[in-house]
Amino acid sequence: MLKKYFKKDEWFSNIKNDILAGLVVALALIPEAIAFSIIAGVDPKVGLYASFCIAVVIAFVGGRPGMISAATGAMALVMVTLVKEYGLDYLLAATLLTGVLQIVAGYLKLGRFMSFVPRAVVVGFVNALAILIFMAQLPELINVTWHVYALTLGGLGIIYLFPYIPKIGKLVPSPLVTIISLTLLVYFLGIDVRTVGDMGALPDTLPMFLLPNIPLNFETLMIILPYSISLAIVGLLESLMTATIVDDLTDTSSDKNVECRGQGIANIASGFMGGMAGCAMIGQSVINIKSGGRTRLSTLCAGIFLLLMVLFLSDILVVIPMAALVAVMIMVSIGTFDWGSVKKLKTLPLSTNLVMLTTVVVTVYTHNLAHGVFSGVLLASLFFANKISHFMYCESVYNDDRTVKTYKFVGQVFFNSADKFYAQFDFKEVLDKVIIDLTRAHFWDISAVYALDKAVIKLRREGCEVEIIGQNQASLTIIDRFGIHDKPEMIEKVMGGH
Amino acid sequence: MEKKILVCLDGSKLSRAVCDYGIFLSKELDLPLVLLHVVEHTHTPSKLDLSGNLALGARDNLLEELVSEEMDESKKLIAKGRAVLKEFEAYAKEHGVQKCETLHRHGALEEILEELASSLQTAIIGLRGEDHNAIGSNVEELIRNLNIPILLVNDDFKPIKSVLIAYDGSNFAEKALKGISKNPLLPHVKRFIANVNTDVASSAKLLLEAKKFFDEENLEVHTKSLQGDSIEALLDFAQENDIDIIAMGAYSHNRLRSKIFGSFTTKMFLKATKPLLLFRQGL
Numbered sequence: 001m002l003k004k005y006f007k008k009d010e011w012f013s014n015i016k017n018d019i020l021a022g023l024v025v026a027l028a029l030i031p032e033a034i035a036f037s038i039i040a041g042v043d044p045k046v047g048l049y050a051s052f053c054i055a056v057v058i059a060f061v062g063g064r065p066g067m068i069s070a071a072t073g074a075m076a077l078v079m080v081t082l083v084k085e086y087g088l089d090y091l092l093a094a095t096l097l098t099g100v101l102q103i104v105a106g107y108l109k110l111g112r113f114m115s116f117v118p119r120a121v122v123v124g125f126v127n128a129l130a131i132l133i134f135m136a137q138l139p140e141l142i143n144v145t146w147h148v149y150a151l152t153l154g155g156l157g158i159i160y161l162f163p164y165i166p167k168i169g170k171l172v173p174s175p176l177v178t179i180i181s182l183t184l185l186v187y188f189l190g191i192d193v194r195t196v197g198d199m200g201a202l203p204d205t206l207p208m209f210l211l212p213n214i215p216l217n218f219e220t221l222m223i224i225l226p227y228s229i230s231l232a233i234v235g236l237l238e239s240l241m242t243a244t245i246v247d248d249l250t251d252t253s254s255d256k257n258v259e260c261r262g263q264g265i266a267n268i269a270s271g272f273m274g275g276m277a278g279c280a281m282i283g284q285s286v287i288n289i290k291s292g293g294r295t296r297l298s299t300l301c302a303g304i305f306l307l308l309m310v311l312f313l314s315d316i317l318v319v320i321p322m323a324a325l326v327a328v329m330i331m332v333s334i335g336t337f338d339w340g341s342v343k344k345l346k347t348l349p350l351s352t353n354l355v356m357l358t359t360v361v362v363t364v365y366t367h368n369l370a371h372g373v374f375s376g377v378l379l380a381s382l383f384f385a386n387k388i389s390h391f392m393y394c395e396s397v398y399n400d401d402r403t404v405k406t407y408k409f410v411g412q413v414f415f416n417s418a419d420k421f422y423a424q425f426d427f428k429e430v431l432d433k434v435i436i437d438l439t440r441a442h443f444w445d446i447s448a449v450y451a452l453d454k455a456v457i458k459l460r461r462e463g464c465e466v467e468i469i470g471q472n473q474a475s476l477t478i479i480d481r482f483g484i485h486d487k488p489e490m491i492e493k494v495m496g497g498h
Numbered sequence: 499m500e501k502k503i504l505v506c507l508d509g510s511k512l513s514r515a516v517c518d519y520g521i522f523l524s525k526e527l528d529l530p531l532v533l534l535h536v537v538e539h540t541h542t543p544s545k546l547d548l549s550g551n552l553a554l555g556a557r558d559n560l561l562e563e564l565v566s567e568e569m570d571e572s573k574k575l576i577a578k579g580r581a582v583l584k585e586f587e588a589y590a591k592e593h594g595v596q597k598c599e600t601l602h603r604h605g606a607l608e609e610i611l612e613e614l615a616s617s618l619q620t621a622i623i624g625l626r627g628e629d630h631n632a633i634g635s636n637v638e639e640l641i642r643n644l645n646i647p648i649l650l651v652n653d654d655f656k657p658i659k660s661v662l663i664a665y666d667g668s669n670f671a672e673k674a675l676k677g678i679s680k681n682p683l684l685p686h687v688k689r690f691i692a693n694v695n696t697d698v699a700s701s702a703k704l705l706l707e708a709k710k711f712f713d714e715e716n717l718e719v720h721t722k723s724l725q726g727d728s729i730e731a732l733l734d735f736a737q738e739n740d741i742d743i744i745a746m747g748a749y750s751h752n753r754l755r756s757k758i759f760g761s762f763t764t765k766m767f768l769k770a771t772k773p774l775l776l777f778r779q780g781l
Contacts, residue, residue, distance in 0.1 A: 013542070014542050014543075017542070017543055017546075020546075020548060021548075024548050024550040025550075027550065028550055159551045160551060160553060162549070162551075163547075163549035163551060169549065170546065170547050170548060170549050171546070171548055172548065172549075173548055173549060173550030173551075174549050174550060174551045175550055175551060176550070245557065248561060249557075249560060249561055249564060250564075251539065251564075251568065283552055286552060286556055286557055286560060287550055287551075287552060289560065289564075290547060290550075290552075290556070290560050291547060291548050291550060292543040292545075292546065292547070292548075294542065294543070331551055331552055332552060334552060334553065334554055335551075335552020335553065335554075335556040335557075336552070337554065338557070339554045339555035339558070340555060340558045
């Protein structure tokens with residue numbers, strides 16, 4: 001137990017950098033937690049409590065050291081209608097159920113199904129997320145005075161230009177400089193713009209244990225279950241994708257199933273402490289790595305610093321203009337966007353681009369990343385099936401007096417190529433005998449067997465003898481229990497025709 | 499399959515002694531010698547950037563930056579490792595080792611050793627550095643995960659002529675002892691078995707039982723009952739009798755207990771001035 005939850009290297013191998021990175025991340029978490037609470041339609045304190053609880057708990061139970069989890073936009077978008085129709089208590093209950101579902105997913109080792117999500121869908125997911133975060137800022141930018149535009153642009157200017165100042169530029173987080181300078185400007189010039197205080201209650205105490213005030217019955221379950229399922233899926237998808245990004249950046253590995261369970265535990269903690277459901281954050285995790293954070297300590301520090309700052313600075317937080325938060329969130333959206341994928345659009349195959357764009361479009365349209373990912377995976381699978389079905393052809397030879405014809409099939413026969421298989425036969429031809437040679441063909445499913453049967457029946461009805469060669473070898477691939485085929489010699493036997 | 503003797507070389511001052519012990523055991527047992535250098539990546543960032551902002555293409559840029567940074571570091575480590583391996587391969591051949599191979603791997607020492615363990619007779623590691631606590635926990639983790647004997651080297655090489663076997667009569671130690679007597683790693687040495695116990699009678703009984711294992715295999719042993727603080731008593735005895743290495747079962751208790759009370763094994767290798775041969779399980 002002790003070993004499992006406390007590996008020294010995962011905590012204290014990088015102390016100074018981790019504490020500093022934790023501080024930078026905490027500073028960036030505050031505007032995000034507030035902004036995502038607003039998206040979800042709850043008080044900012046719900047997102048702030050959630051971010052604290054999730055970051056602190058995941059530091060101990062997560063499977064990916066150095067990854068940052070907190071209240072996120074992806075999750076907030078899923079819960080909007082639940083909050084609107086039923087209120088906060090149902091959201092807290094849904095958060096708890098989400099946690100339970102994620103823990104179950106972890107124990108069932110569902111993390112392995114991430115291998116079904118192709119790269120193009122991951123890219124689409126990330127881009128859709130960036131677009132959604134940006135779109136969520138639009139309400140703050142529509143029907144407002146010119147001051148808001150000026151402040152937002154000024155804020156973005158500081159964020160991107162401040163780091164170029166020699167020495168201090170790389171020592172002080174530029175989003176923090178933006179928030180402080182815009183706040184001072186608005187406060188002392190008395191500009192009348194919306195501030196964080198206008199958006200709802202901020203935390204005034206430490207988070208406290210509370211049970212959601214809901215009737216414990218079947219009806220409640222039916223209300224929250226669909227949301228919890230969506231939240232659990234979206235949370236795990238984003239967490240596992242982010243974990244892969246952190247794996248790549250740090251050249252280390254992570255335990256995806258432990259991460260699934262950890263996300264569940266963190267969400268349950270958040271739900272009991274009055275927080276909304278959350279998951280791993282791509283933008284924040286990148287900021288953490290960039291700032292030098294590598295271990296669990298940086299995640300823990302981010303959570304603790306977040307809570308301390310929120311508690312001691314709540315009087316200041318209320319006067320922060322929303323324009324400053326919008327500027328920070330636009331930065332997060334820009335940083336989350338996979339810019340490389342846009343540049344690669346020209347060189348990648350059309351099918352890959354379509355999968356990526358479908359994921360983006362469906363997600364942006366439904367505001368649910370799970371729907372986008374399912375559409376992307378489905379489309380990618382169809383494209384794959386289509387590609388594979390090209391890998392089948394047929395040669396035919398006759399005997400000397402053209403009364404016996406041999407069809408030699410080579411390649412993959414399955415649902416998508418079964419019709420093509422059937423179409424290879426010339427049923428109009430008058431023959432005494434047809435030999436179907438399947439030695440080098442692979443029958444993957446019942447559709448293939450059915451197509452063969454159909455062809456044989458039709459040939460026989462036309463008065464033709466039919467002989468099939470090599471059907472046993474061709475059918476080896478139908479067997480579902482691939483476990484026994486995993487050995488190289490078995491694969492050789494099954495695929496031997498090639 | 500023929501088992502091998504592995505020496506872990508890092509290019510520090512102890513590497514020569516570690517290699518010498520490897521050569522000694524390789525000749526003694528007529529087993530091939532494997533020289534291992536592990537390229538351990540630190541993965542700690544070297545540049546300080548707390549600007550906390552994300553520009554377009556931030557992830558790709560960051561990855562590019564980290565990759566080039568670590569590539570430089572790795573190249574240096576690889577070059578250093580190659581030089582060390584080359585030097586000691588020549589050294590081993592010079593000292594008459596016929597079958598000697600080198601192994602250069604990326605990763606952490608403990609994971610590489612775990613991968614190799616099944617093909618090894620024993621592994622020889624130098625104890626380095628000043629920070630005793632850090633060494634303690636690293637070595638503990640390393641030894642706990644391996645079930646081959648580990649020779650920890652902490653000083654210059656001396657041919658092994660005598661060995662002191664520390665025996666506390668526990669099931670764990672008894673198993674280790676049975677293993678040693680059946681399949682001695684050091685067939686041609688003078689053996690002492692020592693037990694530290696205030697109760698002289700039960701100590702004598704334990705030692706008599708221990709001696710039996712060796713008698714059955716026609717191996718000669720001397721036994722000695724010691725009193726006082728166990729670590730001090732064992733080390734003093736080793737000093738007085740000019741013992742070359744101390745053999746003992748390692749980490750018989752679980753991690754929690756060793757975290758709270760401190761482990762006998764850890765204390766032993768932090769204090770010992772002789773190389774320690776540690777057994778996780780009987781051979």
